Amino acid sequence: MTLIIYGSPRSRTMRTLWAAAELGLTYEHVPLTWDDPVLKTPDFLRLNPVGSIPTAVDDGFALSESMAINLYLGKKYGSVGAPPLYPNSPEGEAEVWRWSLWAQGHLEPWVQRDAKLAPLRLAVGDAAEPLVQAALATLDRILSARAWLVGDHFTIGDLNVAGVLSPSRAEHLALKDYPHVGAWLARCYDRPAARATRAKFGGRPDVSSRSPRTP
Ligand SMILES: N[C@@H](CCC(=O)N[C@@H](CS)C(=O)NCC(=O)O)C(=O)O
Numbered sequence: 447m448t449l450i451i452y453g454s455p456r457s458r459t460m461r462t463l464w465a466a467a468e469l470g471l472t473y474e475h476v477p478l479t480w481d482d483p484v485l486k487t488p489d490f491l492r493l494n495p496v497g498s499i500p501t502a503v504d505d506g507f508a509l510s511e512s513m514a515i516n517l518y519l520g521k522k523y524g525s526v527g528a529p530p531l532y533p534n535s536p537e538g539e540a541e542v543w544r545w546s547l548w549a550q551g552h553l554e555p556w557v558q559r560d561a562k563l564a565p566l567r568l569a570v571g572d573a574a575e576p577l578v579q580a581a582l583a584t585l586d587r588i589l590s591a592r593a594w595l596v597g598d599h600f601t602i603g604d605l606n607v608a609g610v611l612s613p614s615r616a617e618h619l620a621l622k623d624y625p626h627v628g629a630w631l632a633r634c635y636d637r638p639a640a641r642a643t644r645a646k647f648g649g650r651p652d653v654s655s656r657s658p659r660t661p
Contacts (some may be wrong), residue, residue: 448506449473452490453499454480455647458512461609463498463647465516465602467639469523469533480562511605513546516600520602528601541596549607553581557615582624589626593633600637608634 451466453459454477466473478499484490485497494501494510494622501510504647509515509641517532521539524531533539554575585607588595596603608631611619621628634640 447471447504450476450503452476452478452480452493452501452503455643456614457499457536458609459500460612460643460647461512461605462502462515462519464609464640464643465519465605466645468602468605468637469519471519471523480560480570513550516602516606516609517543524602529597530601531602531605533596533601538596542601543605545595545603546606549610552577552614553585553607554610556581557610557619559615559618575659578619582619582621585630586624586626589630593630600634604630604634 449466451459451462451473455460455463457480463475476609478484479546480499485494485499490501491497493503493508496510498510499511500515501508502515503509504519504522509518520532520542525534533542546580556578578643584604594600595607611627611631614629614634621631
């Protein structure tokens, strides 16, 4: 198995690096930043038509979109083991999709801190605030009754939603008003794979690959 993960750890790529660590995968890491011109070259666009990070190539299969990459890696490499990171039943699998899609559709747009989207954030201003609060309140209500989002253990669904609520984003949110979300996030980020990934990449300056290898 040969896995290449493209993307700076200071981006949505962190959630894929975390997933790879949870799954015990070895990979080559190419830390392209979001504004690296390589992302828009024909060679890279053949891997990812959008020209964004993260992008992954697994045994020659190229995939983009952080949630899709994590679900793919989880299903391919994480449906065995006890407990499995990726649920075995269609129902468990669907719940993992549900939470991942919800987080990307209904939470990420309002909590993102992308430099590229700063004008959008400014334009939206306070109008996004009720949407953030509604999403956090939903999550808090769910997590008041259960430790994890799907089943009775940590799954790729928790990872995907916790990835959207990364520490650098969460510090801008009033999580004290949502204690169950706060406690669940602490459980997620306290996992050995999360700690190891953040220790490996977290404190590093953002290494932009200005003369990167081509994909
Ligand atoms: N929905 C995508 C968003 C990817 C995305 O926007 N990534 C940013 C960096 S975190 C990026 O590459 N921006 C550059 C661009 O879109 O041109 C995902 O979850 O992977």
